[in-house]
Amino acid sequence: MSSIRAIRGMNDILPDETPIWQFVEGVVHQLFSSYGYGQIRLPIVEQTELFQRSIGEVTDIVEKEMYTFRDRNDDSLTLRPEGTAGCVRAAIQNSLLVTPQRLWYCGPMFRYERPQKGRQRQFHQIGVEAFGIATPDMDAEVILLTARLWKLLGVADSVTLQLNSIGSLEARAVYREALVAYLEQHRDALDEDSQRRLTSNPLRILDSKDAGTQALLDGAPVLLDYLDEAAAADFTRLRELLDAAGVAYEINPRLVRGLDYYNNTVFEWVTDQLGAQGTVCAGGRYDGLVGQMGGKPTPGVGFAMGVERLVLLLEAAGVRPEIPAEADLYLVSFGEPAQCASLAAGENLRDAFPGLRIVQHNGGGSFKSQMKKADRSGARFALIWGEDELAAGTVTLKALRDTDKESLGQQSLPQAELEQTLRALLAQ
RNA sequence: GUGGCCGUAGCUCAUCGGGUAGAGCACCGGAUUGUGGCUCCGGAGGUGGAGGGUUCGAGACCCUUCGGCCACCCCA
Secondary structure (H helix, E strand, O other): OOOOOOOOOOOOOOOOOHHHHHHHHHHHHHHHHHOOOEEOOOOOEEEHHHHHHHHOOOOHHHHHOOEEEEOOOOOEEEEOOOOHHHHHHHHHHOOOOOOOEEEEEEEEEEOOOOOEOOEOOEEEEEEEEEEOOOOHHHHHHHHHHHHHHHHHHOOHHHOEEEEEEOOOHHHHHHHHHHHHHHHHHOHHHOOHHHHHHHHHOHHHHHHOOOHHHHHHHOOOOOHHHHOOHHHHHHHHHHHHHHHHHOOOOEEOOOOOOOOOOOEEEEEEEEOOOOOOOOEEEEEEEOOOHHHHOOOOOOOEEEEEEEHHHHHHHHHHOOOOOOOOOOOOEEEEEOOHHHHHHHHHHHHHHHHHOOOOOEEEOOOOOOHHHHHHHHHHOOOOEEEEEOHHHHHHOEEEEEEOOOOOOOOOOEEEEEHHHHHHHHHHHHHO
16 A cells, blocks of 8 residues: 555556557657648647746636746746647747747646546646637638547547637727626625636626526626727638538537637537537637747647547547457467467568567467467467477467368468468468 | 435446345356357455444444535536
């Protein structure tokens, strides 16, 4: 019981789970590449100030969820809680802000929260950032990218797209005043959390889960009505493009995002199959962020998705990539000279059959136990070397699967014919 | 940070105040001295999360603590 355990909320991903992760990662890699996006790999640790300046000082992420520490030089560093900030930093620092710049990244993120279904302290995000294009065709592109991803992953029926425009910073400030003014009149009808948010972050009241608060919001001013002409036109154009591409969406005027840097387009892909954490993918436009971080003012749009949530969603939808048996061939030997022959033959076979999974039996044991391991390995064939084979210069080839086929069974053949015989059998 | 539920074998769970804590699966060995799967037989594996209390007696009741799950907050 005194053995060391993993940090709470930081989970091991075990061999029987990695195939589904690899499936997701493989699909993502190929898909992003097909849209012309290049991968960027970013540090996990950044200066604390990077996140304070980009995400927003008063967000929960910055206020209480960051893993922040001082290094030996007494610099304040933080384990990245999200990917966009670091990507923007890297784009500025490495002069990547040519137009257009299409990037994607993946990797672990860290937030100090209580773990629950679909949420852990170390979690993984896959994200996309497209810099340099301010027009809504780029918004449409990244959304199309996600829509195609759900199809490729087999979860398109499990997610719906929620879309909104939160306009410019200025428009939001005006709206914020109107919203607060309305809600102040009904302060007593608000739930406790929302009363608190009235001063700290009124826009977040819009996505309150409290039924009474939501009812109250039916009479509240609507953010979409406060958009300036340009933002409204962009939103209309985005909708036209999505309509043309056949991507269904639901306008959610109460959709606001948690991070301060968004403007205009915001969107979320949500599901009802993951318990309380319904957001699988979320993103939006952030035209002010690059300038705010000290780069040449450059518009941007992007999204991030939670890989753990995606994996849960695939499992809920019954998408299960086939977990391959651990071996194709299992090499059994009895006696030390025979093991030498087996080892050498195994190396030759790996030369002859690249990609074939050849597992050597190690650790000795009876023939019976070795054969049992051979069976459990899932291998199609066992190759057996013992005293008899060694004396005769042969090897025994035994089929472990499909043994009802008459052509398959056990045969003893000269070493020299092994490769040729195997080639024929494996081709079936 | 707050709340609810839960910690018994590697895993899934019994036992619900009384003798040495059980089962299935998994694991190891044997039946078959060189042959897997099916069957049968056997074996190993637990300080009952930890600490304290009540009691003649606690895995079970009480308290504390640690851990897990779920939810709130917040978010991917």
